[in-house]
């Protein structure tokens with residue numbers, strides 16, 4: 001596809017109801033047009049029943065995560081001109097039950113956060129706001145490097161264990177546990193590591209890095225997992 005010219009693409013979208021993919025001929029007004037723009041064109045002009053999610057259209061909410069030509073991505077941030085083809089296949093996230101077309105049931109993904117208790121429990125629960133971490137605080141840089149998760153589910157979809165091993169916690173939840181275990185404002189602190197020190201947690205990760213490769217905000221998930229394993233090796237866990 002010529003990135004400088006408006007053109008057309010064949011948009012192939014997985015369908016849950018039809019039992020097969022649907023193909024649409026879609027105009028692409030500019031090389032910066034997004035996959036989400038193409039999906040919206042279909043819904044507005046060709047098939048109003050097409051199911052997909054989006055909200056912010058700015059790469060902030062994570063709700064538009066799908067698989068584009070075999071790789072997890074945010075539909076609102078994926079410029080069609082960067083795909084290098086005029087045939088764009090869009091599928092729902094993997095490892096999650098499909099509700100309709102491109103919409104998945106995200107409950108199993110969010111359940112990984114619940115099961116690992118990946119939520120801050122402040123040491124000072126009576127404060128109205130969380131204490132600010134000063135610039136020189138220990139581990140602040142390490143925490144910031146892993147911060148910013150959109151909870152879009154792209155890493156969970158790309159991780160081979162999420163799809164094949166029921167109960168596996170997945171990269172996003174374990175990344176959160178890693179950050180919390182370093183955070184001195186968190187009451188459980190290092191004791192949280194016990195929630196991932198098992199064969200459905202960090203011990204199962206083989207470090208292939210599929211998670212890092214698809215994270216839309218470039219969180220170094222694989223590196224975080226390696227550091228998490230390093231903590232597990234040094235902590236005396238119950």
Ligand code: FES
Pocket residue numbers: 053054055056057058059060061062063064065074075076077
């Ligand atoms: S619509 Fe919010 S990240 Fe794409």
